[in-house]
Amino acid sequence: MSQLEFSWELGGSGWATCRIADGVSEQKDIVSYCTDALADVLHGVVGLYGGTSVQRFSFDLEPAEVRWVLRRRGSDVQVAIYRFPGMSTSFDAPDQAGTLSWTSTTAP
Numbered sequence: 001m002s003q004l005e006f007s008w009e010l011g012g013s014g015w016a017t018c019r020i021a022d023g024v025s026e027q028k029d030i031v032s033y034c035t036d037a038l039a040d041v042l043h044g045v046v047g048l049y050g051g052t053s054v055q056r057f058s059f060d061l062e063p064a065e066v067r068w069v070l071r072r073r074g075s076d077v078q079v080a081i082y083r084f085p086g087m088s089t090s091f092d093a094p095d096q097a098g099t100l101s102w103t104s105t106t107a108p
Helices: 037-047
Strands: 005-010 015-021 026-032 054-060 065-073 076-084 099-106
Touching: 005 037, 015 037, 026 054, 026 099, 037 054, 037 065
Parallel strands: none
Antiparallel strands: 005 015, 015 026, 054 065, 065 076, 076 099
């Protein structure tokens, strides 16, 4: 288990660099913030403390999608990030239809 680091840095107009790392590896994407992408992250994290043990949200990479799946297991949280080739065709696809690009488990 490790400690997660998360950063969100605004770049050019409409774009941000989103980074998550666990001390061993990292995932970094240039994501569109023309949606409420950062608010989706916050809602996902806060949602883990409610009655739902799994939270999902996506980032638009135009055209690709990066989907984050957060799973609470006791006091641990697993983060799995899946990549899909096109957001318009993958929105309702199951997580496993994407390619797992990063995963980590940590205590909150």
